[in-house]
Amino acid sequence: MFAFIIRRLLQIIPVIIGVTIATFFLTWLIPGDPTNVLLGPGASEESRERLRDSLGLDQSLVTQYLIYMGNLLTGDLGQSISFSSPVSEVLFRRMGNTALLAGAAIFVASVAGIAAGTWAALRPGSFRDRGLTIVVLFLNSMPSFWLGLVLILIFGLHLRVLPVSGMPDPQSGLLTLLAHMALPTITLAAWSLAAIARMTRSAVLEVINNDYVRTARSRGVSEARIVLFHALPNAIPAVLTVIGIQMGFLFSGAVLTETVFSWPGVGLAMFQAISSRDIPLIQGGILMLALIFVLINLIVDVLYVYFNPKIRLN
Amino acid sequence: MTGKTQMTHPAQPVEPILSVDGLSVSYGSARQPLNVVKDVSFDVAPGQVLGIVGESGSGKSQTVLAVLQLLAEGGRISGGQVRFEGAELQSLSQRRMRKVRGQGIALISQDALSSLNPSMKIGRQMAEPLIAYDGLSASAARKRCTELLDLVGIPAPAHRLESYPHELSGGMRQRVLIAMAISRNPRVLIADEPTTALDVTIQAQIINLIDDLRKELGMALVLITHDLGVVAGIADRISVMYAGRIVETATTDQIFAASRHPYTRALLSSIPKPDQPRGERLKPIPGLPVDPREDVRGCAFNPRCTHALASCTESLPAMIAAEDDGQHLFRCPVDPFRLAEAEGPRARLQGNGGMS
Numbered sequence: 001m002f003a004f005i006i007r008r009l010l011q012i013i014p015v016i017i018g019v020t021i022a023t024f025f026l027t028w029l030i031p032g033d034p035t036n037v038l039l040g041p042g043a044s045e046e047s048r049e050r051l052r053d054s055l056g057l058d059q060s061l062v063t064q065y066l067i068y069m070g071n072l073l074t075g076d077l078g079q080s081i082s083f084s085s086p087v088s089e090v091l092f093r094r095m096g097n098t099a100l101l102a103g104a105a106i107f108v109a110s111v112a113g114i115a116a117g118t119w120a121a122l123r124p125g126s127f128r129d130r131g132l133t134i135v136v137l138f139l140n141s142m143p144s145f146w147l148g149l150v151l152i153l154i155f156g157l158h159l160r161v162l163p164v165s166g167m168p169d170p171q172s173g174l175l176t177l178l179a180h181m182a183l184p185t186i187t188l189a190a191w192s193l194a195a196i197a198r199m200t201r202s203a204v205l206e207v208i209n210n211d212y213v214r215t216a217r218s219r220g221v222s223e224a225r226i227v228l229f230h231a232l233p234n235a236i237p238a239v240l241t242v243i244g245i246q247m248g249f250l251f252s253g254a255v256l257t258e259t260v261f262s263w264p265g266v267g268l269a270m271f272q273a274i275s276s277r278d279i280p281l282i283q284g285g286i287l288m289l290a291l292i293f294v295l296i297n298l299i300v301d302v303l304y305v306y307f308n309p310k311i312r313l314n
Numbered sequence: 315m316t317g318k319t320q321m322t323h324p325a326q327p328v329e330p331i332l333s334v335d336g337l338s339v340s341y342g343s344a345r346q347p348l349n350v351v352k353d354v355s356f357d358v359a360p361g362q363v364l365g366i367v368g369e370s371g372s373g374k375s376q377t378v379l380a381v382l383q384l385l386a387e388g389g390r391i392s393g394g395q396v397r398f399e400g401a402e403l404q405s406l407s408q409r410r411m412r413k414v415r416g417q418g419i420a421l422i423s424q425d426a427l428s429s430l431n432p433s434m435k436i437g438r439q440m441a442e443p444l445i446a447y448d449g450l451s452a453s454a455a456r457k458r459c460t461e462l463l464d465l466v467g468i469p470a471p472a473h474r475l476e477s478y479p480h481e482l483s484g485g486m487r488q489r490v491l492i493a494m495a496i497s498r499n500p501r502v503l504i505a506d507e508p509t510t511a512l513d514v515t516i517q518a519q520i521i522n523l524i525d526d527l528r529k530e531l532g533m534a535l536v537l538i539t540h541d542l543g544v545v546a547g548i549a550d551r552i553s554v555m556y557a558g559r560i561v562e563t564a565t566t567d568q569i570f571a572a573s574r575h576p577y578t579r580a581l582l583s584s585i586p587k588p589d590q591p592r593g594e595r596l597k598p599i600p601g602l603p604v605d606p607r608e609d610v611r612g613c614a615f616n617p618r619c620t621h622a623l624a625s626c627t628e629s630l631p632a633m634i635a636a637e638d639d640g641q642h643l644f645r646c647p648v649d650p651f652r653l654a655e656a657e658g659p660r661a662r663l664q665g666n667g668g669m670s
Contacts, residue, residue, distance in 0.1 A: 212429055233434070
């Protein structure tokens with residue numbers, strides 16, 4: 001198991017190189033002169049030249065990339081233009097807020113999704129099974145920002161029961177924090193919940209007719225135990241894969257949700273970076289999201305091995 | 315084998331522990347049902363061994379599942395009843411039926427690999443109902459499971475409790491299934507093709523093991539198989555099924571010495587004999603088993619039967635008693651045994667194959 005984790009961690013290196021190449025050259029493709037953004041359109045050609053020189057923009061693209069990678073190795077992600085502080089600092093400060101929101105969302109989506117999917121699978125073709133299919137379709141076809149706005153309208157404007165914007169400072173207590181988290185969490189969780197419920201349903205349906213379930217039944221084991229100890233553990237690997245993928249989506253989905261609810265996380269910072277052409281921040285943000293994605297996949301793979309003892313042999 | 319009949323005292327009827335009466339099982343809609351088991355009846359007395367023999371698709375396994383009220387989605391008991399210790403199983407609540415399963419009637423299913431939960435250690439699977447329902451502590455259940463594995467002949471049983479099913483050999487997995495089936499001291503053990511997935515040498519070991527355990531624990535045994543040779547040594551009675559129906563039922567000796575149904579006789583003559591001359595081919599039954607979707611009029615075996623009369627294609631032959639004691643029943647108007655008797659000793663020997 002330990003060797004497996006080390007091997008998987010080493011595999012992250014080429015992924016990171018690939019991601020940096022892609023983001024670096026994609027941001028370079030964005031039209032317009034960066035000095036325009038930094039100095040404004042009225043700046044003199046002389047000052048532009050000086051800026052290009054100091055930022056290394058006059059070097060060739062490959063040299064620029066190598067400089068960027070060199071800085072990256074020392075932990076230097078560059079200077080954020082719009083926040084006027086180091087990119088790593090901007091991201092680091094906000095990472096916790098995003099993780100809090102994404103963690104809450106994946107928790108809600110997993111628990112509710114697995115429960116709903118299992119519940120539907122126990123009576124395939126029934127009223128509740130078809131009901132779930134409709135809800136899943138509904139949640140899947142809804143853009144998250146739209147859902148966020150609708151929730152703001154209902155709970156914030158009409159019912160006036162939940163706060164709709166921002167994050168309270170730590171002194172105001174857990175309850176206030178949870179109240180602020182409620183709507184963004186639901187918004188962020190909706191899509192993943194649908195995907196997890198759908199996968200759980202089909203995975204449970206696939207294992208519930210297996211011979212070993214019949215063996216357990218023939219020994220007098222109750223349906224509740226059969227679902228909990230025989231069906232779900234064998235269905236969970238497939239569901240875990242989906243949860244892993246969804247967690248990756250959650251971090252990118254956070255861009256929209258955090259913007260709608262003004263949640264001070266990485267997503268909101270990324271949105272601001274994109275609107276103000278803060279290229280170092282965009283690159284740093286994408287790199288961090290990619291890293292999180294890869295790490296989550298690693299965790300999923302480890303859990304996968306835990307749930308499927310047959311993999312352990314190889 | 316000849317001593318068998320005397321041992322079971324067929325003349326003295328014992329109160330059956332498991333009694334199946336006119337059982338029918340159907341799948342699909344009520345308007346277009348697929349009848350896989352038709353009017354099947356049998357009784358098993360405590361300690362008795364009943365062999366149910368038939369080729370695949372003859373409804374043997376569906377009969378077993380119906381007895382345990384474990385038919386797959388879409389299947390239902392469309393007629394008849396199953397009684398266990400006097401209680402009619404269809405009318406039991408889910409809760410009471412769960413008590414019957416495992417404690418009253420236990421099942422050994424055929425494919426041991428797919429019948430064990432791949433993600434649960436052997437020990438945990440075995441112990442689950444013991445801890446959850448029989449009130450054993452974790453350590454007591456562990457001790458019991460070790461004893462059970464030892465009883466079924468698994469070496470280093472305590473160590474094996476920590477194994478996953480895929481880490482065991484096919485024979486060992488089958489032994490684990492047997493240990494699981496007897497773990498709650500059932501009164502009736504149903505073994506559904508317990509040796510199909512195994513090597514011939516292991517097959518005999520497993521069958522002997524099941525029979526030894528039956529004697530030791532005083533259980534009744536229903537042994538389902540497609541192979542008459544498997545039940546020959548241990549069954550008191552044999553019921554032969556064809557296309558969802560019992561076509562002949564008799565004591566084991568009667569089946570091997572004087573079977574009356576053409577299908578039973580064909581099965582017997584397809585068993586390889588040790589004294590068979592080298593190079594002589596085995597005798598297969600001509601034709602193919604009936605597709606349950608097509609409803610053959612009359613006797614389902616008539617398309618493959620060498621004795622078929624015109625009446626066989628029109629109406630289902632009634633069950634006839636071969637002797638006055640009512641122990642030997644068969645469903646054929648021709649009675650090829652009588653026919654063979656009349657033709658002389660050579661023909662008689664052909665139907666006598668399994669005795670050698």
